[in-house]
Amino acid sequence: MATPESLSNDDLAGLQQGFAELGDACLSAEVAALVALIEGxxxxxxxxxxxxxxxxxxxxxxxxxxxITLPSLGAAIALLRSQATIGGRLLDQEPGLILASPESELPIRQLVADLQVNSRDEFNPWSLEVAIDARLSGSYYYLVARGNLPLELGRLTPAPQLTSEVQFETGFYRAKAEHSFGCCVVDHRPIVRISTASGV
Structure with a gap:
């Protein structure tokens, strides 16, 4: 809640910026919940x-x-490709994404860049993407299948609901952010965890 005096003195629109931060904080909570499913x-x-x-x-x-080397990535890809249904049918998953912490970012990006530059199509058919999140620990990195995700996120509304009002009687400004979501593990087979021997 902000007073009329605060609003009139807010020349740099700090209050509005803070209001926008409420929405960003809601979305950040989603990411933190997803990371907790993996590393919680x-x-x-x-x-x-x-x-x-x-x-x-x-x-x-x-x-x-x-x-973080080609042999270790190859071992993870082999595990990903060996995943099967309950009946034993192979899922034929393609590697699509490497998910890692900032501590692992440089060697992972170097590895992916080396694959793209120095190999031919028959050696590197994956076009691996890299995603970095500071909420992840440096003890692991992850290989995720293309088009088949291990986690699911659901929302009651498409995005955080941000509302504000000015109270007629007092002139006070109020802002509120509401966000309802849930997430869970839906399948263990599209993800492989690579444990580093002693961190990165």
């Missing part, structure tokens, strides 16, 4: 089968003993 406990949140996202039974984790 030792092996992630429960998947639909009741096991943790990276439970040993899911066969979707490998350890990177040599740093």
């Amino acid at each position: 406990s030792a092996n992630g949140a429960p998947a639909p089968d009741g096991l943790a996202l990276f439970a040993p039974e899911h066969l979707n984790e490998t350890t990177d003993e040599t740093g």
Whole structure:
């Protein structure tokens, strides 16, 4: 809530900027909730089968003993491609995205750039994208299948609802941000966690 005096002295529109920040904070809460599904406990949140996202039974984790290198990426891709339905049919997943913390960003981008520049189509058919989020720890990075996501996010409204009003009796300005969403793990098979030996 802001007083009429605050509004009249707000030459740099700081109050309006703060109001816009409320919406950004709502969207940031979504990302934090999604990260918590992946890294909120030792092996992630429960998947639909009741096991943790990276439970040993899911066969979707490998350890990177040599740093962020082509062999470690190859091991992750092999795990991703080996995922199958309950009936044993292979899912034929294509690697699409590497998700990592800022600590891993430089070596990952170097690796992807080297693949793009130095290889031919028969060696690098993936066109891997890279996504970096500072909420992720430096202990892991992740390979995600193209077009098949392990997490789902649902909202009651398409975006945060921002409302404001000026009270007639007092001239006070009030602002409110409302946002309702939920998220969960929907499938363990489209993601592989690569555990770094001692951080990046």
